[in-house]
Amino acid sequence: MKALLCKTHGLPDTLVYEDAPDPTPGPGEVVIDMKAAGVNFPDVLIIQNKYQFKPELPFAPGAELAGVVSAVGEGVTNTRVGDRVIASTGWGAFAEKVKAQAKKVIPIPDGVGFDTAAAFILTYGTSYHALVDRGTLKAGETLLVLGAAGGVGLAAIEIGKALGARVIAAASTPEKLAVCREHGADELINYTTEDLRERLKALTGGKGPDVVYDPVGGSFAEPAFRSIAWRGRYLVIGFANGEIPRLPLNLALLKGASIVGVFWGDFTAREPQNFASDVATMFGWIAQGKLRPHISARYPLAQGARAIEDMMNRKVVGKVVITT
Numbered sequence: 001m002k003a004l005l006c007k008t009h010g011l012p013d014t015l016v017y018e019d020a021p022d023p024t025p026g027p028g029e030v031v032i033d034m035k036a037a038g039v040n041f042p043d044v045l046i047i048q049n050k051y052q053f054k055p056e057l058p059f060a061p062g063a064e065l066a067g068v069v070s071a072v073g074e075g076v077t078n079t080r081v082g083d084r085v086i087a088s089t090g091w092g093a094f095a096e097k098v099k100a101q102a103k104k105v106i107p108i109p110d111g112v113g114f115d116t117a118a119a120f121i122l123t124y125g126t127s128y129h130a131l132v133d134r135g136t137l138k139a140g141e142t143l144l145v146l147g148a149a150g151g152v153g154l155a156a157i158e159i160g161k162a163l164g165a166r167v168i169a170a171a172s173t174p175e176k177l178a179v180c181r182e183h184g185a186d187e188l189i190n191y192t193t194e195d196l197r198e199r200l201k202a203l204t205g206g207k208g209p210d211v212v213y214d215p216v217g218g219s220f221a222e223p224a225f226r227s228i229a230w231r232g233r234y235l236v237i238g239f240a241n242g243e244i245p246r247l248p249l250n251l252a253l254l255k256g257a258s259i260v261g262v263f264w265g266d267f268t269a270r271e272p273q274n275f276a277s278d279v280a281t282m283f284g285w286i287a288q289g290k291l292r293p294h295i296s297a298r299y300p301l302a303q304g305a306r307a308i309e310d311m312m313n314r315k316v317v318g319k320v321v322i323t324t
Contacts, residue, residue, distance in 0.1 A: 003095035004304040004322075007058040009049040012309040017302045020060075023099035025073035030102050032085060036118035037065040037093040037322045039304075040151065041215075041240050044312040046091055053265075055091050061308065062093025062322070066108060066117035076102040084108040086117045088125075088268060094304050096324050103272055109283050116286075119293040119319035121279070123151040126237065126264040127159050127213070128278050133267075134260045135211045135233045139164025144200065144209035146224060147216040147240060148185065149176035151319040154294050156213045157183050162290045165211075168203055170196065170220070179317050183294065191220055200227040213237060221245035225257070232257040240314070294318030 003020040025031050043061045045051035069083045079085060079102060086108055087093075087100040108117045131137045143160040147153045148169035160167040161184040169185035171177050177188045189199045200208060208229040214221055218241030225234050225247055232255060234247075252259060268275040285291045297320040299307040304322045311320070 001096040003060045004301060005058045005060055006047045012305040015305040022097055025071050025099060027074040028102050029073040029099055030069050030076060030105055031071040032067040032087060032098045032100060033070045034065045034096055034098050034324055035067040035114035037062045038118045038122060039307045039311055039320045040122050041311060043308050053090055060092050060094045063090055064088050064122045065093040065098055066114040078102055079105050086121050088121055094322055106279055115295055115321050116293050118321050119295050123155040124282050126152050127155040128282055129264050129267055130235045130262040131159050134262050135235050137163050137165050137211050141210035142166045142204055143211045144168045145213045146170050146220055148180045149317050152215050154183050154318050157185050158291050162285055176317055196220055197223045197227050215240055217241045217245050218243040222247060225251055228255055228257050230256055234259050236261050295321055298323055
């Protein structure tokens with residue numbers, strides 16, 4: 001098979017597209033013929049050895065894929081050869097054949113294509129877990145989404161609207177904000193040309209957002225937290241900016257607010273039944289038209305390094321996928 005391999009830690013241009021041995025499933029494992037794989041910000045980090053998971057070299061990046069089961073290992077009963085499935089893998093998805101734990105394999109419903117399925121599980125899974133489980137977002141509350149035009153950001157907008165919230169989307173360009181509007185955002189903030197705190201004050205009548213969804217970190221974290229409503233929940237999703245902010249804890253005291261960590265990957269491992277229930281709910285919302293994964297580009301596997309480079313340079317709106 002062909003695979004996009006990280007053989008030495010570095011930037012995307014160090015990745016190598018070459019032959020690799022076909023994987024064989026062990027007990028409790030399956031092999032999936034990859035049809036599409038989602039590209040996510042952790043892929044940028046893992047190839048530089050900057051992510052919390054550090055696989056041994058060489059390895060293929062790629063944390064999620066959609067495809068067809070081509071082999072099953074001993075003891076696997078939840079799927080069989082020929083099934084259309086999605087899987088979260090942590091790494092390894094950027095290859096023609098991918099080994100995965102059977103317990104992390106989920107059937108793709110009829111009518112959902114491989115591209116949509118591959119662009120779905122990590123971004124929407126993260127955002128659903130964040131907003132429903134960790135943030136307890138309720139109908140009628142106000143949600144602020146930072147980095148709103150990215151994959152998890154657009155997912156958060158759609159899930160927020162499905163829950164009945166008012167959604168304020170913040171992004172860096174008019175073009176990105178237009179996509180946020182298309183996916184349901186009620187209000188828009190261009191935080192490169194507008195003062196974030198002043199706009200939030202104006203849009204919320206001085207109350208502030210009840211929930212802040214932050215996958216970016218960096219310099220906008222503190223003004224967003226300073227603007228949060230009484231009993232607000234600040235959701236720590238990630239640090240796409242590259243800078244981990246240091247929030248003054250007296251702000252949490254003064255606002256009666258919570259700083260809530262969201263570690264979706266560990267959630268799926270520790271609470272697989274709750275994860276499966278989340279996915280079932282979200283697939284139902286896809287069927288109802290409430291969730292519409294935005295795929296802005298598709299790359300063949302041989303050009304996968306370019307997809308990761310675009311992610312690193314923040315050129316991606318919504319999701320990009322790699323296909324075979």
